[in-house]
Amino acid sequence: MDILEYAWLIPVFPLLAFVIVGFLGSKMKDKGGLVAVLGVGTGMVLALWTAYELLTTGRVVESSMEWVVLSTDFKLEMGMYLDNVAAMMLIVVSFIAFLVVVYSLGYMHDQGPRRHRYFTEICLFVGVMLGLILANNFFQMFLFWELVGLCSYLLIGFWYERPAAARAAKKAFLVTRVGDVMFMIGLFILFTELHTLNYELVWSALDTADKSLMAFAAFFLFGGAIGKSAQFPLHDWLPDAMEGPTTVSALIHAATMVNAGVYLVARSFPIIATSAEVSLFVGAIGGVTAFIAATMALCAPKIKGVLAYSTVSQLGYMILGLGAGAFLWHHGHHVEASIAFGAGLFHLMNHAFFKGQLFLGAGAVIHYVHTEELKQMGGLGKYMKVSMITMLISCLSIAGIPPLSGFWSKDEVLAVTFEAGDAGLTFMVLWVLGVLTAFMTAFYMFRMWFMVFGGKPNEGTRHATEHGGHKHEAPFTMLLPLILLAALAFGSGLSLFIGDGFFGSIYFEHAHVMSIGERLTEVFTSPLTYVSIVAAVSGIVLAYFSFYKTKVSAEKVVAKGFPKAMHQLLLDRYKFPVAYDKIGYVGVYGFSLLLDKFDRYVIDGIVNAISAFLVKSGGVVRKLQTGFVQSYTTLLLIGVSLIVILLYVVGALR
Amino acid sequence: MIPLEYVLILSSVLFAIGAAGVILRKNIIIVLMSIELMLNAANINLVAFSSHFEDGTGQAFALFSIGIAAAEVAVALAILLNLNRLRKSVDVDDINLLRW
Numbered sequence A: 001m002d003i004l005e006y007a008w009l010i011p012v013f014p015l016l017a018f019v020i021v022g023f024l025g026s027k028m029k030d031k032g033g034l035v036a037v038l039g040v041g042t043g044m045v046l047a048l049w050t051a052y053e054l055l056t057t058g059r060v061v062e063s064s065m066e067w068v069v070l071s072t073d074f075k076l077e078m079g080m081y082l083d084n085v086a087a088m089m090l091i092v093v094s095f096i097a098f099l100v101v102v103y104s105l106g107y108m109h110d111q112g113p114r115r116h117r118y119f120t121e122i123c124l125f126v127g128v129m130l131g132l133i134l135a136n137n138f139f140q141m142f143l144f145w146e147l148v149g150l151c152s153y154l155l156i157g158f159w160y161e162r163p164a165a166a167r168a169a170k171k172a173f174l175v176t177r178v179g180d181v182m183f184m185i186g187l188f189i190l191f192t193e194l195h196t197l198n199y200e201l202v203w204s205a206l207d208t209a210d211k212s213l214m215a216f217a218a219f220f221l222f223g224g225a226i227g228k229s230a231q232f233p234l235h236d237w238l239p240d241a242m243e244g245p246t247t248v249s250a251l252i253h254a255a256t257m258v259n260a261g262v263y264l265v266a267r268s269f270p271i272i273a274t275s276a277e278v279s280l281f282v283g284a285i286g287g288v289t290a291f292i293a294a295t296m297a298l299c300a301p302k303i304k305g306v307l308a309y310s311t312v313s314q315l316g317y318m319i320l321g322l323g324a325g326a327f328l329w330h331h332g333h334h335v336e337a338s339i340a341f342g343a344g345l346f347h348l349m350n351h352a353f354f355k356g357q358l359f360l361g362a363g364a365v366i367h368y369v370h371t372e373e374l375k376q377m378g379g380l381g382k383y384m385k386v387s388m389i390t391m392l393i394s395c396l397s398i399a400g401i402p403p404l405s406g407f408w409s410k411d412e413v414l415a416v417t418f419e420a421g422d423a424g425l426t427f428m429v430l431w432v433l434g435v436l437t438a439f440m441t442a443f444y445m446f447r448m449w450f451m452v453f454g455g456k457p458n459e460g461t462r463h464a465t466e467h468g469g470h471k472h473e474a475p476f477t478m479l480l481p482l483i484l485l486a487a488l489a490f491g492s493g494l495s496l497f498i499g500d501g502f503f504g505s506i507y508f509e510h511a512h513v514m515s516i517g518e519r520l521t522e523v524f525t526s527p528l529t530y531v532s533i534v535a536a537v538s539g540i541v542l543a544y545f546s547f548y549k550t551k552v553s554a555e556k557v558v559a560k561g562f563p564k565a566m567h568q569l570l571l572d573r574y575k576f577p578v579a580y581d582k583i584g585y586v587g588v589y590g591f592s593l594l595l596d597k598f599d600r601y602v603i604d605g606i607v608n609a610i611s612a613f614l615v616k617s618g619g620v621v622r623k624l625q626t627g628f629v630q631s632y633t634t635l636l637l638i639g640v641s642l643i644v645i646l647l648y649v650v651g652a653l654r
Numbered sequence B: 001m002i003p004l005e006y007v008l009i010l011s012s013v014l015f016a017i018g019a020a021g022v023i024l025r026k027n028i029i030i031v032l033m034s035i036e037l038m039l040n041a042a043n044i045n046l047v048a049f050s051s052h053f054e055d056g057t058g059q060a061f062a063l064f065s066i067g068i069a070a071a072e073v074a075v076a077l078a079i080l081l082n083l084n085r086l087r088k089s090v091d092v093d094d095i096n097l098l099r100w
Helices: A009-027 A033-057 A084-107 A114-134 A138-159 A163-194 A199-208 A211-228 A237-243 A246-255 A259-267 A269-273 A276-297 A303-330 A334-369 A385-399 A405-423 A425-453 A459-466 A476-497 A516-525 A527-547 A561-571 A573-624 A629-650 B004-024 B028-052 B057-087
Strands: A061-069 A075-082
Touching: A009 A033, A009 A084, A009 A114, A033 A084, A033 A114, A075 A084, A075 A114, A075 A138, A084 A114, A084 A246, A084 A259, A084 A334, A084 A476, A114 A138, A114 A246, A114 A259, A138 A163, A138 A211, A138 A237, A138 A246, A138 A259, A163 A199, A163 A211, A163 A237, A199 A269, A211 A259, A211 A269, A211 A276, A237 A246, A237 A303, A246 A303, A246 A334, A259 A269, A259 A303, A259 A334, A269 A276, A269 A303, A276 A303, A276 A405, A276 A425, A276 A573, A303 A334, A303 A405, A303 A425, A334 A385, A334 A405, A334 A459, A334 A476, A385 A405, A385 A425, A385 A476, A385 A527, A405 A425, A405 A476, A405 A527, A425 A527, A476 A516, A561 A573, A629 B004, B004 B028, B028 B057
Parallel strands: none
Antiparallel strands: A061 A075
16 A cells, blocks of 8 residues: 555545534533544644655655636645655644644643634644645635634634633634735735645746746745745734644644744745745745744743744744745845755754653643743742653753754755855855844843743742642643653754754755765754854853852843843834834724825715715706796697707708 | 688687687586687697698598597596586686695
């Protein structure tokens, strides 16, 4: 049996679970939790099997059927496109989704009948996310893209009775919608120019297509990625999205859905690479996002806030890597471009594992202390040994300490950015931003870790340990995913050394196979590697002294003057929420008001004026209706006589 | 043979008298009679042109017109009778319900 022919079953199982849980879940004792685990689990087994087959054989399989046929020129299809990138995404998404669903059994335990809705929506999400990965054309991707957006909206607003959650859900939906509209415009351009949206056909048609139109298409497609992957300037919805349950943050807003944007960039990589400007733009957006999101994470007051900014920042790294790749490709460095392409996706995979782990760990912490404020935690290390150690591994990984996974991928992204700097100086600036971001990443992650697990217990911790009755850590269903993900956060980077290595399996047209020795020599003889290691270590040391030893008081630093103003600006998220509101209220709402006024006074005015004229003139003319028949007759006679005379005068009767 | 002009002048005079009667007289019976007069003026025209152009269609038309006029008068008289019963009047100015 060839599993690749049955790969379409991968999303079917979670969707089947969605239907079963949706209709029957409320009657089940665990509100459908078990069915969800089974559905997602079956999907995972198939996905891992498919991915294994794809990666070991290196096959590329496409199958499709015509779906909407309006004319010979206008056809939409449904199908599967299975290649190495899809395989990697399948592994990441299906595995993390399965662990998160298992974790949810414990985490959502106290939510009662609401779990029914939760499990229904999470199954739907997993199904459509897997569908998105399998798509063989941009339109099908867009379809599932919108569906994951819907699930994101539903799950952010899971506690819809909280005004903040309802607001956050709306914001996420509307802000990503800006990107979706751009995605759609990109699709229109592609379709009108190339008459197809199929990946392979689009890629092969690029050589003969109009270059400037393709640049526009690439720009707008990337616009979709900006929205979905929370890139500057549409990044601000993601921190708000933390109002949803932590499992949702882990699955949707860290490990899977936000990666859809990066995946879109990977799929439109050849289109982006046709234009140097758009490639540069992609890289610049990625680098700038990585930097500013990291600065905001420095002083975020909530544990999930830190992680959310960190996610935005790391997504920026991935986009930076892909942008650098497209730029290198455009300038003819095809092998380097292929490595850069792999580097972006390598970071996507590693990030999904360690960030998923961090979110689930944060979930365990929040589950324990019932607060998200970092200031109220502290000293939890004594009570939550497993969470502490697993989160330490992930923190070290994201900070980029060798040999943990984050080190390999972040280093590779920075290296390719540096290489792209040879072709365009802007990438040099972006590389500097990237290194600074690496430093800040190490600092804020350890600030969080020390504030949660180190130091003396603050009121939240005391409350939980004295009155909460929680003498134990989270249940087993929650700890197992933590440990498994921590193992991957430690080791997923070592996929560099398995078989052909990561860059030998996940690449764009040019596989880059390197032996273990060569790889190690290359990494550890490059001065760039030591720059990023020094940045990471100094970040950790700084965090150690200011938040554990408290030799440097962070509060004193930001007490007055410029640091204080800067601190406030960061807490205000660079005023982005205010700007969104301004754009929303003043821009969009103001424009709508203007149109409303136009409608009310000009359009309605014309209609009303016509009717008012008729009513008024009718009031005057009706006086002619006297009711005296003889006056009518007289008028009739005069009228007819006048007509006859007139006709005679103009000569019609002669 | 009587020249066409003479007949046309007769019909015009008849029509003018009828029109004056319709406009000026207040008694509804006389108004009705005046209308008949105008109708007959038109009929004379039809017959006159028919003989002038030696085409029988005009005469046939006139016959139809006379027949229809008879039916119409019957209807009109019935309405008048009812009106007189209800209003106790034959003055056209009393019949002015249909107005603004």
